[in-house]
Amino acid sequence: MLVLGIDPGIAQTGWGVVDIVGQRYRPVSYGVVRTTTSKSMEQRIHAIANDIGKLAIDFKVEMVSMEDIYFAKNVSSAMGVAKVIGAIIQQLSLQGIPVQLFTPLQIKLAVTGFGTAEKHQVQEMVRLLLKLEKVPSPDHAADSLAAAICLATNRRLS
Structure with a gap:
């Protein structure tokens, strides 16, 4: 099953495609969708959703796993990320991708066995699980691969 993992953000949205067969994971591709502050917030959100939709089609993904919003101290940045999440869900919904x-x-x-794991621990486990020579870069791409692995792990537990 081809899974697209997404780590949503306004400046950079990480994406990673993982082929999941049983309990084996094979990395297919990963990267980030970048936007620039010279564009309006609406244009940036539209570009992110559009690019993610194209990636889903290009890689023929069957499911998408996305990191949900996490409210920290910066509520205004969380609101922007929430809008990106909604736009991506809408785009993929129109394509019939769950x-x-x-x-x-x-x-x-799901990735480390510890809900309080630190970022570098998650990234190292992603590297190990996907049998990569080095931790995927940038961080958002590594986080998106972790999201894809999470979906696979949770589907097996269900």
Whole structure:
């Protein structure tokens, strides 16, 4: 099953495609969708959703796993990320691709076994699980691969 993992953001949205067969994971591709502050917020959100939709088509993904919003101290940036999440869900929904959201805690737990794992621990486990020579870069791409792995882990547990 081809899964597209997404780590949503306004400046950078990480994406990673993982082929999941049983309990084996094979990385297909990963990267980030970047936007620039010279565009309006609406243009940036539209560009992100559009690019993610194209990636889903290009890689023929069957499911999408996306990190859900996490409210920290910066509420205004969280609102922008929430808008990106909604736009991506809408785009993929129009394509008939199911999307499942996971909290950062759920992703950490699925990938490392510890919901309180630190970022570098999650990234190292992604590297190990996907048999990569080095931790995927940039961070958002590594986080998107973790989201894809989380979906696979949770589907097996269900």
